[in-house]
Amino acid sequence: MGPQRQMMDVVVRSTGRYVPERVFLNHEFESFLDTSDQWITERTGIKERHLAAPGESVSDMSLHAARQALERAGLGPEDIDLIVVATVTGDTVFPSTANWLQGKLGNTRGWSFDINAACSGFIYSLSTVTALLRSGQARRALLVGAEKMSAILDFTDRASCVLFGDAAAALVLEAVEPEQNGEGYGIGEFYLGSDGSLAEILYQPCGGSSSPPTFSSVQRHGHYVKMQGQDVYKNAVRRMDEVVDGVLKKQGVAPESVDWFIAHQANVRIIDSVRERMKLPAERFYVNIQRYGNTTSATIPLCLDELVCDGRLSAGQNLVLFTFGAGLTWGSAFLKWGVPAGLAPAPGDIAKRDISDNEEAAAGAPAAPVEVQR
Numbered sequence: 170m171g172p173q174r175q176m177m178d179v180v181v182r183s184t185g186r187y188v189p190e191r192v193f194l195n196h197e198f199e200s201f202l203d204t205s206d207q208w209i210t211e212r213t214g215i216k217e218r219h220l221a222a223p224g225e226s227v228s229d230m231s232l233h234a235a236r237q238a239l240e241r242a243g244l245g246p247e248d249i250d251l252i253v254v255a256t257v258t259g260d261t262v263f264p265s266t267a268n269w270l271q272g273k274l275g276n277t278r279g280w281s282f283d284i285n286a287a288c289s290g291f292i293y294s295l296s297t298v299t300a301l302l303r304s305g306q307a308r309r310a311l312l313v314g315a316e317k318m319s320a321i322l323d324f325t326d327r328a329s330c331v332l333f334g335d336a337a338a339a340l341v342l343e344a345v346e347p348e349q350n351g352e353g354y355g356i357g358e359f360y361l362g363s364d365g366s367l368a369e370i371l372y373q374p375c376g377g378s379s380s381p382p383t384f385s386s387v388q389r390h391g392h393y394v395k396m397q398g399q400d401v402y403k404n405a406v407r408r409m410d411e412v413v414d415g416v417l418k419k420q421g422v423a424p425e426s427v428d429w430f431i432a433h434q435a436n437v438r439i440i441d442s443v444r445e446r447m448k449l450p451a452e453r454f455y456v457n458i459q460r461y462g463n464t465t466s467a468t469i470p471l472c473l474d475e476l477v478c479d480g481r482l483s484a485g486q487n488l489v490l491f492t493f494g495a496g497l498t499w500g501s502a503f504l505k506w507g508v509p510a511g512l513a514p515a516p517g518d519i520a521k522r523d524i525s526d527n528e529e530a531a532a533g534a535p536a537a538p539v540e541v542q543r
């Protein structure tokens with residue numbers, strides 16, 4: 170046994186995001202699928218999503234988001250000693266996307282790995298990174314949620330391909346001595362769970378070692394997302410209630426004291442149902458699914474970054490982040506937004522300063538139909 174270490178507090182220093190330039194509108198599906206903008210909008214809340222360019226990888230997208238987060242924290246790549254990427258659409262089966270990202274960033278002093286927990290990937294990763302920082306195994310971490318879902322979507326399956334999109338979003342997290350954090354900012358309790366007996370209601374059947382790629386696996390679309398939507402929906406609604414309630418009880422906080430509920434963005438009806446059942450006010454829920462669809466590991470950090478850039482997150486606000494996804498997996502986190510004085514610039518101070526170039530480009534992107542390319 171080594172010397173006992175004091176447990177550290179863990180705060181979010183900055184955020185960043187990247188969305189690919191190509192905006193794919195609902196009506197574009199109408200040219201090759203039996204679907205409609207009306208059906209997608211009414212059943213999911215999604216109006217458009219961004220699709221990565223051919224050759225644009227998850228580590229490329231992560232790099233943009235990571236650089237933005239580092240710049241906003243006033244840090245360079247070598248200030249980071251832990252890199253974690255949450256993804257199910259990594260660049261390669263191995264090494265990890267975090268390894269590829271580390272190389273592209275030019276970071277030489279950190280250690281890096283991926284976490285695969287599907288739509289719960291970001292919350293699971295936040296829990297893992299927090300534990301490593303709290304226990305002193307790292308000081309500053311880069312956490313990225315990033316997906317190129319378009320690489321594993323079956324564009325002949327209207328029940329799944331209309332739901333997802335591509336994006337990356339990053340956080341820089343830092344361990345601080347509790348005595349330097351008098352305001353009690355940072356990451357609080359987590360509430361996590363999974364049920365592996367329901368793995369087959371949402372998964373990518375082929376490509377792993379249990380079913381390596383063959384001509385037949387490609388022909389039968391085995392490398393794409395397979396989903397039993399209604400079963401996933403029913404489980405999602407139940408678990409989302411549970412994780413919100415569970416983390417608030419663990420933290421000892423009443424729902425009225427929460428400033429922002431930030432849900433995984435899979436279907437606006439799932440979010441509305443949690444909100445209505447728990448009788449929580451709509452204005453405290455952040456929803457951006459209409460612009461991005463379900464970006465799996467990226468949805469929650471994407472919401473966080475938008476709130477930061479809009480100036481709507483301020484120091485001292487209480488947040489509940491919560492999710493549900495394939496696995497099945499679910500989880501939630503409580504955090505008090507803000508960084509102690511001395512760790513400048515604080516995320517709340519960067520309001521509207523540097524919305525990404527990509528987003529501006531996407532806003533002006535032509536809506537002309539193009540072929541779906543991988």
Ligand code: UT7
Pocket residue numbers: 203204205208209212213288327328329331371398399401402405434435436463493494495
């Ligand atoms: O991040 C976690 C992962 N995913 C989720 O959380 C997704 C959870 N599930 C859902 O969000 C919903 O179940 C879906 C959006 C996937 C589907 O919505 P739904 O209201 O549950 O529709 P449904 O599956 O009950 O299908 C209703 C009808 C069916 O036609 P029939 O059998 O009534 O004639 C479907 O074939 O809608 C049809 N349908 C579509 N129609 C037009 C399914 N997809 C489409 C489509 N366009 N894209």
